[in-house]
Amino acid sequence: MASLADLQARIERLEALDEIRQLAAKYAVALDMRDLDALVNLFVEDVRVPGKRRGRAALRDWYDVEMRRDLIGSAHGVLGHVIDIHDADNATGLVYSRNDLETESVWVIEMLAYLDSYRRREGHWYFVKRIPLFWYESDITDPPVGLQKMRWPGRPRHDGGLHDAFPSWQEFWKAEPGRLESPVRAPAPVGEWLRALRRGAADPRVDPTGRDVADRRNP
Numbered sequence: 561m562a563s564l565a566d567l568q569a570r571i572e573r574l575e576a577l578d579e580i581r582q583l584a585a586k587y588a589v590a591l592d593m594r595d596l597d598a599l600v601n602l603f604v605e606d607v608r609v610p611g612k613r614r615g616r617a618a619l620r621d622w623y624d625v626e627m628r629r630d631l632i633g634s635a636h637g638v639l640g641h642v643i644d645i646h647d648a649d650n651a652t653g654l655v656y657s658r659n660d661l662e663t664e665s666v667w668v669i670e671m672l673a674y675l676d677s678y679r680r681r682e683g684h685w686y687f688v689k690r691i692p693l694f695w696y697e698s699d700i701t702d703p704p705v706g707l708q709k710m711r712w713p714g715r716p717r718h719d720g721g722l723h724d725a726f727p728s729w730q731e732f733w734k735a736e737p738g739r740l741e742s743p744v745r746a747p748a749p750v751g752e753w754l755r756a757l758r759r760g761a762a763d764p765r766v767d768p769t770g771r772d773v774a775d776r777r778n779p
Contacts, residue, residue, distance in 0.1 A: 573645060579685045580643050580678050584655045587687070588636035594627060596620045603687045604679055610768060626769060630712070633662035644751045649680040652754055660700075666713050671695045672770075673722055675763065691763055694720030694770045710770060721766050727759045 562570075583602055590599035600607070600616040600623070609618040627634075639656035646652070653676040661668040672695060677688040696709035697720070704710075708717035723729040748756035 572648070576645055576651065576680070576685060577643055580651060580653060581641055583678065583685060583687060584638050584641055584653075584674070584676075587690075588638050588657070591623075591627070592634050592636055596623050596627075599623060604681060607687070608689065630663055630714075631661060632664065635660045642754060643678075644754050646751050651678040651685070652676060653678065654754055663713065667700045668697060668712065669700045670697045672720070675725065677763075690768075691766055692768055692770060693722040693725050693764070693766065695722040696720065697770060712771070715771060720770065721764060725758060725761070725764045727761065728757065 587599065587602055590596075590602070597620065600619045603616060603619060605616060606614050607616060607619050608614055609622050611618075611622070613622075637658045637660075639658055641653060641655045643651060643653040653674075655674040655676060657670075657672050657674060659670040659672075661670055673693045675691040675693055678685050679688045680686075694710055696704040696711075698704040698709065698711040699713060702711070708719055710718045710720050745756075
């Protein structure tokens with residue numbers, strides 16, 4: 561029979577998982593409704609912001625500019641959400657997001673995954689950072705088949721960074737079909753699934769807007 565301490569730990573883990581999932585859902589709604597106060601309050605108070613700034617006020621200013629740039633309406637669809645809880649106050653996750661974006665001339669479809677870091681402060685979970693890993697961005701009437709799937713109207717085409725963050729992608733395509741001779745890896749420890757999937761790689765440095773072709777930098 562599980563001890564009272566074991567049951568308490570399980571309940572806390574379930575509560576953490578649910579609150580972190582709510583962060584991703586709330587982010588999508590607040591972003592689409594342009595409630596920038598609600599949006600930035602999902603992040604830690606000392607959140608890092610592009611331009612070597614910090615804080616929720618600076619983050620709100622950044623979103624205020626970015627959400628007016630070539631964009632009218634948006635609908636961010638939260639898909640799969642993988643969460644690794646590392647300890648009582650720290651967790652990481654990966655969230656798929658399939659988005660519809662309205663511009664003045666075309667309807668853009670977008671697919672990306674957010675590589676997230678979460679932290680619990682004063683009993684609640686917040687985003688520390690969200691790293692967007694883009695797969696494609698294209699006019700809905702022009703599916704992004706082939707290379708350079710980032711095709712925002714009026715900007716140079718370029719590749720997104722989704723697959724670059726996962727060594728398994730290159731490993732798969734370099735291997736010969738049916739010639740996987742290495743033994744199957746042992747399952748990842750609890751709370752370490754994403755780290756194992758990414759082979760312990762450091763967080764990628766990207767342009768959070770997905771626009772910068774030459775120099776993708778994370779703030």
